[in-house]
Amino acid sequence: MAGILVEMPDTQVRQPSSPRPKSGLPTPGSRPPAVDLDWLIIGGGIHGVHIAIRLLFEGADRDRLRILDPADRLLDRWTSCTEITGMEYLRSPAVHNLDVAPNSLRRFARKSRKSDPGLFAHPYERPTRALFNSHCDQLIQSHQLDALHLHGRALQISMTREAVAVNHTGGGTIASRRIVLAIGASDQPHWPEWAPQEHPRIRHAFDPQSTSLPPRDQSRVAVIGGGLSAAQIALRLSAIGHQVALVSRHPIRTHQFDSDPGWLGPKYMTGFHSTRDLTQRRNLIQEARHRGSISPDVRVALRREINRKRITWRNASIRSVTDHEHGVSLQLSHGGPVQVDQVVLATGFTTQRPGGVMLDKLIESAGLPCSACGYPVVDNELRWHPQIHVAGPLAELELGPTSRNIAGARSAGDRIVASLKRNAQQPT
Numbered sequence: 001m002a003g004i005l006v007e008m009p010d011t012q013v014r015q016p017s018s019p020r021p022k023s024g025l026p027t028p029g030s031r032p033p034a035v036d037l038d039w040l041i042i043g044g045g046i047h048g049v050h051i052a053i054r055l056l057f058e059g060a061d062r063d064r065l066r067i068l069d070p071a072d073r074l075l076d077r078w079t080s081c082t083e084i085t086g087m088e089y090l091r092s093p094a095v096h097n098l099d100v101a102p103n104s105l106r107r108f109a110r111k112s113r114k115s116d117p118g119l120f121a122h123p124y125e126r127p128t129r130a131l132f133n134s135h136c137d138q139l140i141q142s143h144q145l146d147a148l149h150l151h152g153r154a155l156q157i158s159m160t161r162e163a164v165a166v167n168h169t170g171g172g173t174i175a176s177r178r179i180v181l182a183i184g185a186s187d188q189p190h191w192p193e194w195a196p197q198e199h200p201r202i203r204h205a206f207d208p209q210s211t212s213l214p215p216r217d218q219s220r221v222a223v224i225g226g227g228l229s230a231a232q233i234a235l236r237l238s239a240i241g242h243q244v245a246l247v248s249r250h251p252i253r254t255h256q257f258d259s260d261p262g263w264l265g266p267k268y269m270t271g272f273h274s275t276r277d278l279t280q281r282r283n284l285i286q287e288a289r290h291r292g293s294i295s296p297d298v299r300v301a302l303r304r305e306i307n308r309k310r311i312t313w314r315n316a317s318i319r320s321v322t323d324h325e326h327g328v329s330l331q332l333s334h335g336g337p338v339q340v341d342q343v344v345l346a347t348g349f350t351t352q353r354p355g356g357v358m359l360d361k362l363i364e365s366a367g368l369p370c371s372a373c374g375y376p377v378v379d380n381e382l383r384w385h386p387q388i389h390v391a392g393p394l395a396e397l398e399l400g401p402t403s404r405n406i407a408g409a410r411s412a413g414d415r416i417v418a419s420l421k422r423n424a425q426q427p428t
């Protein structure tokens with residue numbers, strides 16, 4: 001391989017001798033960019049990082065593999081979204097980690113801090129967030145993934161005869177034989193209709209531009225949402241002295257996981273795959289996901305704070321918000337208004353297909369198949385096109401309700417690696 005022919009002004013990975021191809025997407029009549037890479041993974045979150053590790057483990061050429069992500073560091077959205085909740089333990093078990101071997105996180109814990117009994121929570125051996133993140137850091141370091149990280153956001157993707165051309169904010173075009181779309185959903189926080197987006201007293205906990213909590217001197221805070229993140233943020237705010245009103249439009253629902261573990265194996269997935277009708281698959285996913293549920297341990301902690309009157313819980317929808325001199329007033333579907341200094345939305349992410357206009361255009365230009373819900377129709381190697389694989393939410397109609405989770409990243413890794421191996425076996 002003669003060097004990496006990628007035009008990416010803000011990266012450190014280009015080899016000095018590499019010729020610089022012209023930037024911009026190939027236009028009719030112009031020469032397409034040279035094929036630079038075997039694999040370009042778009043999105044450096046939980047899914048993108050795990051898939052990179054899997055491909056490298058299977059012998060993919062690291063000189064011809066890159067991860068494109070706009071953040072300064074890999075796993076940025078995971079780190080900031082989980083940090084703001086203050087979650088101490090993951091909801092998922094230790095075997096759901098980013099390494100190839102499921103027991104890697106346990107081994108890492110044994111090696112690094114043998115004597116600490118609090119590294120895993122019962123039941124299901126759920127790791128602390130700190131342990132999980134240290135393990136991720138160690139994997140990124142040992143695979144030198146930072147050196148493969150191109151800083152940029154894919155803006156436009158188009159097919160050339162032999163490759164996929166990706167135009168990105170880093171200022172160039174990358175051509176890769178295959179791409180993996182691992183763009184996640186965390187760039188699209190869900191804003192309820194009643195909540196103005198530019199209001200100085202209303203923030204979304206998962207806003208990609210700024211994730212921060214209200215300052216301590218503004219002590220009355222409403223947290224909006226009925227899921228695990230809302231409960232954890234309410235607990236975190238209460239612990240630092242805020243008077244918290246948690247407003248949820250449904251009663252508190254308790255589930256250990258956000259879908260039944262039967263969805264991780266044949267128990268439910270056999271039936272899922274035998275369902276050929278994708279609208280029915282979408283319905284199965286919706287029914288299976290315990291959206292807006294909290295784990296039993298967080299429920300106990302929440303109940304305690306409610307009993308201590310540090311958190312009040314209102315089960316109502318919000319009708320509107322009005323400003324007053326020292327804060328805002330939330331009008332509810334029933335009961336009196338809630339008057340607070342600040343509002344934190346913990347309403348998760350929108351359910352629409354991620355990727356926005358970039359994917360709309362790609363779908364149109366490459367004729368990619370979508371189900372009625374707008375999500376990709378892919379084969380069992382998660383190929384949306386012979387050169388385009390998907391992961392995370394985009395793989396949902398094939399991987400089922402766990403597709404967005406760490407377990408889903410591992411399943412996506414299995415499928416993509418299977419595709420790599422099958423290709424390697426084919427005669428050239």
Ligand SMILES: Cc1cc2nc3c(=O)[nH]c(=O)nc-3n(C[C@H](O)[C@H](O)[C@H](O)COP(=O)(O)OP(=O)(O)OC[C@H]3O[C@@H](n4cnc5c(N)ncnc54)[C@H](O)[C@@H]3O)c2cc1C
Binds near residue numbers: 152154155391
């Ligand atoms: C608070 C919280 C706690 C969670 N806890 C758990 C848990 O305990 N266990 C579990 O299994 N799951 C958990 N999840 C769910 C899931 O594992 C995470 O949401 C995870 O971050 C999803 O990973 P991802 O790679 O799909 O997406 P992301 O983390 O969103 O990463 C996708 C990346 O792609 C980038 N991107 C988007 N568009 C482009 C583009 N056009 N070009 C280049 N890059 C792009 C984004 O900027 C982002 O960096 C949790 C989620 C949240 C929010």
